[in-house]
Amino acid sequence: MSDGASGGLSRRGLLGLAGAGVAGLGLGVGGDRAVIAVAASATAPSPATDVYPFYQEHQAGILTPAQDRLHFAAFDVSAGTTRAGLIELLQDWTVAAAAMAAGRDIGDFGAVSGPYDAPPEDTGEALDLPASGLTITFGFGPSLFEDADGVDRFGIRARRPDELTELPHFPGDMLEPGRSGGDLCIQACADDPQVAVHAIRNLSRIAFGRAVIRWSQLGFGRTSSTSTSQATPRNLFGFKDGTSNIKAEEPGAADAHVWVGAGGGPAWLAGGSYLVARRIRMTIETWDRSILREQEAVFGRDKGEGAPLSGGTEFTAPDFAITGRGDLPLIGAAAHVRLAHPTRNAGIRMLRRGYNFVDGTDALGRLDAGLFFISFQSTPENFTAVQLNLARHDALNEYIRHVGSALFAVPPGAARGSYVGAALFA
Amino acid sequence: MRARLLPLTAASAFGLLALTGCVANTPADSARAALTVDSSTDACTVSAQDAPAGTLSFSITNSGDQVTEFYLLAEDGLRIVGEAENIGPGLTRDLVVQLAEGEYVTACKPGMTGDGIGKAGFTVTASDQVVAVDDDLQAQIETANVNYASYVRDQVAQLVTGTDTFAAAYVAGDFDTARGLYASTRSHWERVETVAESFGDLDPQLDLREADLEEGQDWTGWHAIEKDLWPADAEPGFAAYPAEERQRLAGLLVQDTATLNEKVQTLSFTLSQQTNGAIGLLDEVATGKVTGEEEFWSHTDLWDFQANVDGAAVLYAGVRDILVAKDAALADSLDAEFAALQTLLDAQRVGDGFTLYTDLSPEEIKALADQVNALGEPLNQLTSTLVL
Numbered sequence A: 001m002s003d004g005a006s007g008g009l010s011r012r013g014l015l016g017l018a019g020a021g022v023a024g025l026g027l028g029v030g031g032d033r034a035v036i037a038v039a040a041s042a043t044a045p046s047p048a049t050d051v052y053p054f055y056q057e058h059q060a061g062i063l064t065p066a067q068d069r070l071h072f073a074a075f076d077v078s079a080g081t082t083r084a085g086l087i088e089l090l091q092d093w094t095v096a097a098a099a100m101a102a103g104r105d106i107g108d109f110g111a112v113s114g115p116y117d118a119p120p121e122d123t124g125e126a127l128d129l130p131a132s133g134l135t136i137t138f139g140f141g142p143s144l145f146e147d148a149d150g151v152d153r154f155g156i157r158a159r160r161p162d163e164l165t166e167l168p169h170f171p172g173d174m175l176e177p178g179r180s181g182g183d184l185c186i187q188a189c190a191d192d193p194q195v196a197v198h199a200i201r202n203l204s205r206i207a208f209g210r211a212v213i214r215w216s217q218l219g220f221g222r223t224s225s226t227s228t229s230q231a232t233p234r235n236l237f238g239f240k241d242g243t244s245n246i247k248a249e250e251p252g253a254a255d256a257h258v259w260v261g262a263g264g265g266p267a268w269l270a271g272g273s274y275l276v277a278r279r280i281r282m283t284i285e286t287w288d289r290s291i292l293r294e295q296e297a298v299f300g301r302d303k304g305e306g307a308p309l310s311g312g313t314e315f316t317a318p319d320f321a322i323t324g325r326g327d328l329p330l331i332g333a334a335a336h337v338r339l340a341h342p343t344r345n346a347g348i349r350m351l352r353r354g355y356n357f358v359d360g361t362d363a364l365g366r367l368d369a370g371l372f373f374i375s376f377q378s379t380p381e382n383f384t385a386v387q388l389n390l391a392r393h394d395a396l397n398e399y400i401r402h403v404g405s406a407l408f409a410v411p412p413g414a415a416r417g418s419y420v421g422a423a424l425f426a
Numbered sequence B: 001m002r003a004r005l006l007p008l009t010a011a012s013a014f015g016l017l018a019l020t021g022c023v024a025n026t027p028a029d030s031a032r033a034a035l036t037v038d039s040s041t042d043a044c045t046v047s048a049q050d051a052p053a054g055t056l057s058f059s060i061t062n063s064g065d066q067v068t069e070f071y072l073l074a075e076d077g078l079r080i081v082g083e084a085e086n087i088g089p090g091l092t093r094d095l096v097v098q099l100a101e102g103e104y105v106t107a108c109k110p111g112m113t114g115d116g117i118g119k120a121g122f123t124v125t126a127s128d129q130v131v132a133v134d135d136d137l138q139a140q141i142e143t144a145n146v147n148y149a150s151y152v153r154d155q156v157a158q159l160v161t162g163t164d165t166f167a168a169a170y171v172a173g174d175f176d177t178a179r180g181l182y183a184s185t186r187s188h189w190e191r192v193e194t195v196a197e198s199f200g201d202l203d204p205q206l207d208l209r210e211a212d213l214e215e216g217q218d219w220t221g222w223h224a225i226e227k228d229l230w231p232a233d234a235e236p237g238f239a240a241y242p243a244e245e246r247q248r249l250a251g252l253l254v255q256d257t258a259t260l261n262e263k264v265q266t267l268s269f270t271l272s273q274q275t276n277g278a279i280g281l282l283d284e285v286a287t288g289k290v291t292g293e294e295e296f297w298s299h300t301d302l303w304d305f306q307a308n309v310d311g312a313a314v315l316y317a318g319v320r321d322i323l324v325a326k327d328a329a330l331a332d333s334l335d336a337e338f339a340a341l342q343t344l345l346d347a348q349r350v351g352d353g354f355t356l357y358t359d360l361s362p363e364e365i366k367a368l369a370d371q372v373n374a375l376g377e378p379l380n381q382l383t384s385t386l387v388l
Helices: A015-024 A033-040 A082-100 A193-207 A252-257 A284-288 A290-299 A336-340 A380-393 A395-399 B008-019 B137-171 B175-191 B200-205 B220-227 B243-264 B271-289 B301-326 B328-346 B362-379 B383-387
Strands: A069-077 A135-140 A184-190 A211-219 A273-282 A355-361 A367-377 A401-412 B035-040 B045-048 B050-052 B054-062 B067-076 B080-087 B092-099 B102-108 B117-125
Touching: A069 A193, A069 A367, A082 A135, A082 A193, A184 A193, A184 A273, A184 A401, A193 A211, A193 B220, A211 A284, A211 A355, A252 A336, A252 B383, A273 A380, A284 A367, A284 A395, A284 B271, A290 A336, A290 A395, A336 A380, A336 B054, A355 B220, A367 A380, A367 A401, A380 A395, A395 A401, A401 B067, B035 B102, B045 B102, B045 B117, B054 B080, B067 B092, B092 B271, B137 B175, B137 B243, B137 B271, B137 B383, B175 B220, B200 B220, B200 B243, B271 B301, B271 B362, B301 B328, B301 B362, B301 B383, B328 B362, B328 B383
Parallel strands: B035 B054, B050 B117
Antiparallel strands: A069 A184, A069 A211, A135 A184, A135 A401, A273 A367, A273 A401, A355 A367, B035 B045, B054 B092, B067 B080, B067 B102, B102 B117
């Protein structure tokens, strides 16, 4: 293994693997917020006290029950950063992410215990807050392997999986460059928005000089459930969408549809996945005044319960053959549930993990709102196949437009003492 | 008159509040009677056999195992006063109707065939709510339907003529003439856009924007030609189309427009197709024109804007008499909002055309967008107000 996993301090001296090891004891290093919070609320467990281990076989934040809040950031690696510099950044990020996921401040001294004449290592806005189920998930974009000028900046071009290329242009795409692409990504999810923002803020601070945020997105309400223990939430159209999402409890589903198998790509990506992010703007005002009949026809579901229009309750399988008046199917040919359904996409499923967003209003006074779609799949071709089907035919296209897009390869989880993506540089 | 501009939920919430302060059996003005209907395999059970005149809501649950319908019929058991169709097994749907004093019949139709089952009398008793009964309604609707069909045929006929002239100039390389005809010819398309869009392949062949293409798809129609006529904003390296490509695009444009013309000859319309058509036209304005996305190369979006509004205004004018009888306040509101939007558009007139979208100030664009929303809200009440 390269110098990356040696456990040494980074050149900034800001973070160290040693610090993380000591902090694991929960004594004297930084503020162990999780321990404090768990103790304080021992009688009333709540999602806020959830702590998900960072060092796992697969990265957390994928099959983890979807938290309520998101801060997602795409980064560009700065010009001049070398391969060794990139590795060092990933090591620093790994250590900091592990600390924050455990509910601790970053650094040896944290937010308030350091030298009085030095800037605090941790920015401090998560002091007194529990871990809040924070997960931090890292990904590598196509441009990390080969930039727009065809340069192999980090000596990893030969390791780029064939599937890791820019997604194709889909009909209706109105992508903005400033909301698309990126060399690296970090998805921070938590049940407290301040905890998620704290994570991205500190990780981007660590990256200064080595990588900068290209774009970022806040999400405030999960739009899918990744566990049978969660109720299906509603998107900003007021509908339950993603009812048939992959759930952590489904045996074999993640292996079949989410994780890259041992023989399914380069060895460094085995146990990883592909993350697709799409910023989907909703034309809220037009939708809001559309009649209920239209709204339900567009989704193919009943708005109140989320049941398919073919009948039953939310989790009843849609019956695409059943017809009503005029022998027309109750779930129309262009209905979203029909076009997105695995049975209409050669059995393709993906794990959706999107969030609602409202970023104020646009120049026309309209809500800048929509769905920040995130999906994880074993190959991006699965997303492309389903999205092409939707982009061509979906009745929902009248009310949405895709304005941002990015694809990242998500490496497997890091082993303790190593760092995220180590196998790529081995 | 009920407070029409309030959304239904707000109106009913107000009703509940009012009720709590009243004696239980004297509903306030804005209260509506809520009934439930259980449509099972062999029965059609309504929770009450009578209700006071005014706004009534029937919440129909399909407890059977087939798709069902619920009908509210006139006393003769034949004329449909209200209906809820396509209710899947296990689903519940609401039917909201305004009923005048009188005798009615309720029935369900599980399986959606036959005469229906569980026919039962339903009495609407007198109340202080006035519900207009207009025996001429059906004749007025028939007239509106016929008139709109002839409007569509007329617009498409003008589109055919204009397209032929435009295509000839384009093929001949007379770009100045073609540019001069582009927006005004397209206005005939935009006036009936929601109708034209209903023909599966014709709409993408004629009106697809470049962003709507999928990779490798052949780009034809108005906007492909538009880019060649106004290449100023095209990507670096964009080359003017050779003569044979102009010939091909112009030929397809003429041919597809002629096909459209054939298809509209036999069209007929229902009332809901008209009211929803007006809504659809304004949606087109809200999503494509007011944002400057439709005419990406020529920036003649305001011509399309005006044409969409023309089309919506024609649809509205066709049903306005019916609306006045049913809900004069909604008609007043629509009259005012249409006029306000037209005032804003008129302010941008230049000669026999309009200001280019790129020459509008952000404030002017926002004012237009705001007025589209102001018109859109009452306009989208048309279907529920007019259609049974």
